[in-house]
Amino acid sequence: MTSEPRLRRADPMFVTGLTLLGLVVAASLVVPLVSPFDPVRGTAEPLQPPSGTHLFGTDNLGRDMFVRSLAAIRLDMTLAVTAVGVSLLVGTLIGAVMGVAGRSKLSGALSLVVDSINAFPFIVLALGVVAVVGPSPAGVVSAIIVTGWARYARVARARAAVVAGAEYVSAARLLGYSRWRVMTRHIFPNVYSESFAFALSELVIVVLAIAALSFLGAGVRPPTAELGAMISEGRLFLSQAWWIPIFPGAVLALAALSIQLIADGYERMTRYA
Amino acid sequence: MTSEPMPRTAVNDAVPTPADPVIEVADLHVRFATDRGEVHAVRGVDLVVAPGETVGIVGESGSGKSTLARCIVGLVPAQQGSVTVDGHPVRPLRGRRSRQDAAAVQMIFQDSYTSLNPRQRPLQAVAEAVQVCQQLPRKQALVRAGELLGSVGISPAQSRMKTRSLSGGQRQRVSIARALAAEPRVLVADEPTSSLDQSIAASLLNLLRRIQRERGIAMVFITHDLGVVRYLAHRVYVMQQGRFVEDGPTREIFDNPQHDYTRTLIASIPGADT
Amino acid sequence: MPDQPRDATLLRDQPDPGAEPAELLAVEGVSIALRRRYDEVLVVDTANFTVPRNGALGVVGESGSGKSMLSRALIGTLPRYGGRVTRGSIRWQGRELVGLPEKAWRGIRGTEIGYVPQSSMAGLNPILPIGDQLIEAVSRGRYRATPEHRARVLELLDLVRIPRAKQVVSETPHQLSGGMRQRVVIAAALAQRPQLLILDEPTTALDVTVQAGILKLIVELREELGMAVMLTSHDLAVIETVCDEVMTMYAGSVIEIGATRAVRSAPLHPYTEALMNSRVDRAEPGEDLVTIPGEPPAAGAWPAGCRFWPRCPIAIDACKEGEQPALRSFDGRFSACIRTEERYP
Numbered sequence: 001m002t003s004e005p006r007l008r009r010a011d012p013m014f015v016t017g018l019t020l021l022g023l024v025v026a027a028s029l030v031v032p033l034v035s036p037f038d039p040v041r042g043t044a045e046p047l048q049p050p051s052g053t054h055l056f057g058t059d060n061l062g063r064d065m066f067v068r069s070l071a072a073i074r075l076d077m078t079l080a081v082t083a084v085g086v087s088l089l090v091g092t093l094i095g096a097v098m099g100v101a102g103r104s105k106l107s108g109a110l111s112l113v114v115d116s117i118n119a120f121p122f123i124v125l126a127l128g129v130v131a132v133v134g135p136s137p138a139g140v141v142s143a144i145i146v147t148g149w150a151r152y153a154r155v156a157r158a159r160a161a162v163v164a165g166a167e168y169v170s171a172a173r174l175l176g177y178s179r180w181r182v183m184t185r186h187i188f189p190n191v192y193s194e195s196f197a198f199a200l201s202e203l204v205i206v207v208l209a210i211a212a213l214s215f216l217g218a219g220v221r222p223p224t225a226e227l228g229a230m231i232s233e234g235r236l237f238l239s240q241a242w243w244i245p246i247f248p249g250a251v252l253a254l255a256a257l258s259i260q261l262i263a264d265g266y267e268r269m270t271r272y273a
Numbered sequence: 274m275t276s277e278p279m280p281r282t283a284v285n286d287a288v289p290t291p292a293d294p295v296i297e298v299a300d301l302h303v304r305f306a307t308d309r310g311e312v313h314a315v316r317g318v319d320l321v322v323a324p325g326e327t328v329g330i331v332g333e334s335g336s337g338k339s340t341l342a343r344c345i346v347g348l349v350p351a352q353q354g355s356v357t358v359d360g361h362p363v364r365p366l367r368g369r370r371s372r373q374d375a376a377a378v379q380m381i382f383q384d385s386y387t388s389l390n391p392r393q394r395p396l397q398a399v400a401e402a403v404q405v406c407q408q409l410p411r412k413q414a415l416v417r418a419g420e421l422l423g424s425v426g427i428s429p430a431q432s433r434m435k436t437r438s439l440s441g442g443q444r445q446r447v448s449i450a451r452a453l454a455a456e457p458r459v460l461v462a463d464e465p466t467s468s469l470d471q472s473i474a475a476s477l478l479n480l481l482r483r484i485q486r487e488r489g490i491a492m493v494f495i496t497h498d499l500g501v502v503r504y505l506a507h508r509v510y511v512m513q514q515g516r517f518v519e520d521g522p523t524r525e526i527f528d529n530p531q532h533d534y535t536r537t538l539i540a541s542i543p544g545a546d547t
Numbered sequence: 548m549p550d551q552p553r554d555a556t557l558l559r560d561q562p563d564p565g566a567e568p569a570e571l572l573a574v575e576g577v578s579i580a581l582r583r584r585y586d587e588v589l590v591v592d593t594a595n596f597t598v599p600r601n602g603a604l605g606v607v608g609e610s611g612s613g614k615s616m617l618s619r620a621l622i623g624t625l626p627r628y629g630g631r632v633t634r635g636s637i638r639w640q641g642r643e644l645v646g647l648p649e650k651a652w653r654g655i656r657g658t659e660i661g662y663v664p665q666s667s668m669a670g671l672n673p674i675l676p677i678g679d680q681l682i683e684a685v686s687r688g689r690y691r692a693t694p695e696h697r698a699r700v701l702e703l704l705d706l707v708r709i710p711r712a713k714q715v716v717s718e719t720p721h722q723l724s725g726g727m728r729q730r731v732v733i734a735a736a737l738a739q740r741p742q743l744l745i746l747d748e749p750t751t752a753l754d755v756t757v758q759a760g761i762l763k764l765i766v767e768l769r770e771e772l773g774m775a776v777m778l779t780s781h782d783l784a785v786i787e788t789v790c791d792e793v794m795t796m797y798a799g800s801v802i803e804i805g806a807t808r809a810v811r812s813a814p815l816h817p818y819t820e821a822l823m824n825s826r827v828d829r830a831e832p833g834e835d836l837v838t839i840p841g842e843p844p845a846a847g848a849w850p851a852g853c854r855f856w857p858r859c860p861i862a863i864d865a866c867k868e869g870e871q872p873a874l875r876s877f878d879g880r881f882s883a884c885i886r887t888e889e890r891y892p
Contacts, residue, residue: 167388170348171448173366175402175455176375185401189392333754334725440842470609471781475825476838497755500827504836523832541759543784 014265020258024251028074037064039071039225047241057243059234065243069251072225077255079137079220080207083144084199090145091152092195096188098153099160114157117150126209130218140210140219148202155198156191163190197270200263204256211252227252294321295491296345296378296459301354303337303344314340316515317354322459322491327482329506329523330495331538337515338495342463345493346380358458375406379452383464385444389436395422395447396432402454421450425480442473446480453484460485461493466501478505499542503527511535570638571743571775572598572621577635577645579616579625581846588847590616592799593635595874598743598775605786605807606779607822608796611843614779617796618747621777622662623652640742658687661736665748667728670735671720677731678716684738703734706771708764726757730764737768743775744768750785762788783826787811795819798844798854800871805880815882815891818855853884861886 032039037054042062050057056065094110101107117125126143133139163169164187172182211228213219220226222233227248234245303315314337322328332338343349345356350365357363358377364370382388390398400418403409409417422432425446436444445465452460462481466474478501485492496502502509503523510520511534519532530536579591591613598604608614619625620632623644637644639655647655656662664670672680681700683690704712707730720728729749736744746765750758766789769776780786786793786807793810795803795818803816814820823829824837841858844850852869856862865885874881877891 167382167384168390171380171382171388171451172390173370174346174348174375174380175406175451176370176372177401177405178369181405185393186390190390333756442842470843471783472609472822472825472839473842475827475836476840478827479835479838482835498827499755504827504830504832537756541756543759543762543782543788 011265011269013261014269017258017261017263017265020254021262024073024255024258025077028070028077032067032071032074035064035067037067039063039068040223047237049241050243056247057241059230059244060237060241065247068225068230069227069248072227072230072248073251073255075137075220075225076207076210076227076252079141079210080144080203083141083148083210084203084206086141087145087148087202088152088195088199091149092156092192094149095153095156095195096160096183096191099157099162099191100164100183100187102161102164110153111157114150114153117147118154120147122147122209126213127216127218130213135218135221137220137224140213143213143218144206144209148206151202152195152198156195159191159194160187163187166190193270197263197267200259200266204259204263207252207256207259293323295324295359296320296322296493297355297357298345299355299357301341301344301356302352303340303349304352305349314515315344315351318512318515318517320345320493320510320517322493324458324491325485325489326508327485327492327494327506329502329509330493330512331497331499331502331509332512333497333538335514336512338512339463341512342380342461342493342495346378346461347374348380372406375455376457378459378461379455379457381445381448381452381460381462381465383467385441385448385468386436388448389444391436394433394435395427395439395450398447399432399450399454402451406455418450418454421453422447425450425453425484426476440473441469442477445469445477449480449484453488457490459491459493461495463495464497467496467498474501481505499527499538511538570597571600571602571640572777573636573638574621575636575638577617577620577637578633579613579620579630580633581616582629582631583847589633589849590630590799590846591620592871593873594796594801596794596801596804598777600742601769601773601775602792603769603776603778603790605790605793606777606796607781607783607786607793607819608779609781609822609843611798611845612796613799613846614796615747618662618745618777618779621745622656622660623647623649624656657684657736657741658739659741659743661739661741661744663729663732663736663744663746663749665751667725667732667752668720670732671728673720676717676719677723681716681731681735681738684735687739699738703738704731706737706768707731707734709734724757725753726760729753729757729761733761733764733768737772740772741774743777746776746778748780749778751780751782758785765789783811783822784828795822798849799846800854800883801874801881802855802883803881804874809880813891815877815880815887816855816884817859817861817886821858821860861890 037043040063042058044054044058044062044064046058046060046062048054048058054064054066056069058064059068098107098110125147129143129146130139133142169182169186172186210219214226214228215232217232220229222229230248231245234248237244298318298320301315301318304311304313318341320328330338330341340349344351347363347365355362361373361377363374363377396415396418399421400414403417403421404411404414407417419429419432427443427446427450431439431443439447466477469477481492482505484490494502494505506523508521509523509526510517511526511532513534519526519530519535526535527539530539574594574596577591577594578589580587581590594617596604606614606617616625616630619628619630621637625631632645635645639660678700679690681703682692682696685696685699700716701712704715709715709727709730715723723731750761753761762785765776776789778786778789790807792804793807794801795816797818803810803814803819805815810819811823814823821837821839825839827836830836839858844854850857852867854871856866859866863886872883872885874883875887877887
């Protein structure tokens, strides 16, 4: 039975999320360049409530909160995407090898590592990594990667095991294709799409985790503009200058929401009836 | 080694066991471990096929016929026995398969959907096979692939479609084209029409017959469908619980079955008594 | 001489309002649509047929014919698959089934109309013992293991010819063979003594020797219990073994109905004819099999006119436009081909 070509109509959730995120990212790139205010050095009156000049008000050091928040989301997104990207790549490669290797010594050894990391409580391991690398953007990204890659490996391993048993892989080997060719052209391309969907859903968690680690002081440190750190600092001013912790929080929430919409929408789009 | 295609006789003419077979399977045993203990799936099987001949292996589920097929092709290792094509042993798959082995025997699988890489379009899939098996550069491989696909009834437009847009019958044709890229001496078809509609299955069977005539390929056709075997095969092997219980020219098997199991099988064809 | 071709909605004469309906099941002008992601697509178009008391109707169709959806409509499980009856009527013993709420269906499904799914594992709970599941079937879903029910379970297992019933009762589905499981599913379907048993490809997943046993069982049960049977299959030979009447479906339409013997020896509709001819057992060894060029159209991609015309060897211009032709009556047989009259005067 022939089927008609499948229309890939964009899912409304996906489009909404993408639009929202697009706006946030665009703002985060443009505003710090265009604005007269510096996100790191305060030049204005401190503790000003939101107004025409300072849309989000100013903080206790006279920094414009609007520019600072947007600069912060730019940093957070960059760090998150880097962390997820590296985890995805490393985890999927290792997981694919494990899945294909089946029940071999190599696979067994790697499985031990993967399962151990997955079993470890995130905070403990993350803080441990930060302790080694030092609290900084590099530190927090490393922490996310070290704690996260094993999850991607698990997803990839499961998928690779299924794919390796598929008949088209048997056919490829029967035709005399080299192991490399089978792995790169037949197994890997059919493994990573699932990992990618997983990565999208992980992105939200990672953005929040980076903010959380920085909030705890174990990540990006002030004066660098980072949302979690800003919320943490701003706690002290919650009663007298609510805009200092609230706006960074709102920006974070908005970004997280839009990424979640993208991830869910993507899942709906690629799910087949 | 000569390999003239068999003269085009009616399938049911009595054909003696060929003296110059292309593929010989001798005393094959396959065992593997499962959760329920060790399974002795194939228990000492002997089989020969001549060029241009189709041999049918009929059996029900649990007979071991699929395991046998996979073993002949090299996907599953045998604990005992041998598979020889043109005098050379066919080795089970380990690492990269030699060109000689790939050109010896190829397989057509039952599930048309999982036998094609969903990330590849038919033209790419077959061109890759041509590139590797015939050692042709990419451009020429694409041309040759187009020809192969055309010869199995896949149009240029269809060869560029995504796998999931093709029908079951079309996917099987693509699988056949890909297998032919290796220019095999023997084709093992494991229930290739079982999941297809009757009218589509019919045209696929015609295609297989034509390919065999044109290329002098020896075919091993695994099925549970006696009707198909009766139509397609020159000789039949009846398999039960890992062993062949009877074999012979098709007409003889159907007109004069000797073994009880064969008789039971033939009697259960619906409409056998109408 | 054939009757004047008439609209098949007059398949039966107007019923005498007082009398019991002669037909157990009367399907009239039923269309079924399936919900897809952004729209709805028609999968069955204007089906008309009947099943008499103690009748046996076989439904033959390839993929895309709509036969599975039709079966589901008859037991009210369409919503589960995103389908609904868009028009027409399904009358069960005079009672209208279209639009019946789920609550009312529970009184009919299983009790008056039994259903045997294609996969025996789909009809059974993999972790419960067979006996428990049959007691559920016997006590209409409320598990009550009274001695009467237990006895009835053994009776049912005997009815479907399962040996060692006392032992089987404590086994789980995995411990049984495919054929035994299918018998158990049939037993469960018969628990409430339904008057119609619908079997959806009951033997497709079974070995041929096992299949023979199941078909024989169905024939015997029909006789013993006086119930009607409706069996769908893609295998004409299976239908010929069990059914008196056969109905062919193509691309959502019913295109031929007739007595099995008659349809087999002299099909009226070119699709049925082509299907018969493409059977492997009709072929001459050494000759090519007769095939039907092309593929059946998918739902939503049906051509204008007769759905079969692109693959039909005798299509004429009149076939290519307008609506799918309705079934026309020819001496007790029905065909949806506009050329039947001229071909078989």
